[in-house]
Amino acid sequence: MALYRLILFFFVLSLLVPSLDASEGDTDPIYKACLDECEKSGCVGERCFQHCKFSSDGKPIDGPWYLQEPLYQKWKQWDCRSDCQYHCMLAREEQREKLGDKPVKYHGKWPFRRVYGIQEPVAVAFSALSLAMQFHGWLSFFILLNYKLPLRPNKRTYYEYTGLWHIYGILAMNFWLWSAVFHSRDVELTEKLDYSSAVALVGFGLILTILRVFNVRDEASRVMVAAPLIAIVTTHILYLNFYKLDYGLNMKVCTAMGVAQLVIWGVWTVVTSHPSRWKVWLFIVVDSLAVLFEIYDFPPYRGFVDAHAVRHAACIPITYICWSFVRDDAEFRTSTLLKKMK
Numbered sequence: 001m002a003l004y005r006l007i008l009f010f011f012v013l014s015l016l017v018p019s020l021d022a023s024e025g026d027t028d029p030i031y032k033a034c035l036d037e038c039e040k041s042g043c044v045g046e047r048c049f050q051h052c053k054f055s056s057d058g059k060p061i062d063g064p065w066y067l068q069e070p071l072y073q074k075w076k077q078w079d080c081r082s083d084c085q086y087h088c089m090l091a092r093e094e095q096r097e098k099l100g101d102k103p104v105k106y107h108g109k110w111p112f113r114r115v116y117g118i119q120e121p122v123a124v125a126f127s128a129l130s131l132a133m134q135f136h137g138w139l140s141f142f143i144l145l146n147y148k149l150p151l152r153p154n155k156r157t158y159y160e161y162t163g164l165w166h167i168y169g170i171l172a173m174n175f176w177l178w179s180a181v182f183h184s185r186d187v188e189l190t191e192k193l194d195y196s197s198a199v200a201l202v203g204f205g206l207i208l209t210i211l212r213v214f215n216v217r218d219e220a221s222r223v224m225v226a227a228p229l230i231a232i233v234t235t236h237i238l239y240l241n242f243y244k245l246d247y248g249l250n251m252k253v254c255t256a257m258g259v260a261q262l263v264i265w266g267v268w269t270v271v272t273s274h275p276s277r278w279k280v281w282l283f284i285v286v287d288s289l290a291v292l293f294e295i296y297d298f299p300p301y302r303g304f305v306d307a308h309a310v311r312h313a314a315c316i317p318i319t320y321i322c323w324s325f326v327r328d329d330a331e332f333r334t335s336t337l338l339k340k341m342k
């Protein structure tokens with residue numbers, strides 16, 4: 001089947017793509033020398049940084065005692081070290097580019113160019129657009145159910161998955177918000193919030209997939225499906241936040257839950273006669289292509305657009321297709337139930 005071939009293809013591809021040393025750039029002797037020099041002098045070439053005039057607790061090193069580093073800068077964790085790392089990285093990458101060398105990672109991250117202090121402006125823009133698209137999709141679903149489709153005598157919707165899709169919409173908007181924050185400024189707190197909300201979203205997506213695909217409608221069965229998955233997701237979030245922020249493990253957990261959803265939906269599109277099943281197919285194809293970008297982790301083009309940013313860009317049409325299917329599904333289920341009642 002095409003879907004299995006696609007998954008096999010990604011798996012083989014992931015084995016073929018050479019795994020880059022996460023910190024090739026920061027072991028470079030020229031970069032290290034620049035960093036040592038910068039932390040002593042507070043300058044890289046002609047450029048000097050005001051943070052290097054303060055010690056790590058915000059007290060001035062050789063200025064008057066009453067001068068303090070502004071609080072908002074301490075919160076953002078912009079200090080001498082991070083300024084030096086950033087500018088030494090840019091200086092080293094410029095040299096490497098002149099020699100025709102490809103960009104390498106520094107401290108596990110690609111060398112991005114900041115814009116107004118925003119670390120990855122393109123990823124932030126795509127996250128913000130995805131957030132807007134999620135809001136639009138969720139709002140149109142809300143309006144359709146409450147104002148366009150008929151309601152039961154007790155004012156509840158005929159569609160049995162309304163509440164679940166509302167939770168999904170809220171978790172998705174929460175994820176895109178923290179994604180935008182994390183890509184603006186990458187510190188431990190924003191990274192934890194981004195990872196945790198991603199796991200919550202993917203985990204809930206899996207629950208929703210199982211409940212919708214297998215038509216689980218009574219409360220007791222829903223609880224039986226959801227409880228173990230909620231337990232796994234909660235444990236994983238606690239592990240990431242309070243034990244170890246393990247990027248590799250998190251990637252595996254999210255990929256496993258994501259692939260499981262794609263496979264379940266993929267099988268469903270083959271066996272169902274749902275009028276909008278082609279939208280689910282489209283969703284699976286675009287989402288699989290997006291995963292391909294995540295695996296083929298290329299460096300940022302001109303210091304701005306890397307594989308992860310492209311993946312976030314792909315989520316904009318994916319979100320649109322997803323909510324378009326959900327609206328169709330709500331209409332389809334409602335009309336089916338009304339026909340049965342007549």
Ligand SMILES: [Zn+2]
Pocket residue numbers: 123179183308312
């Ligand atoms: Zn991201």
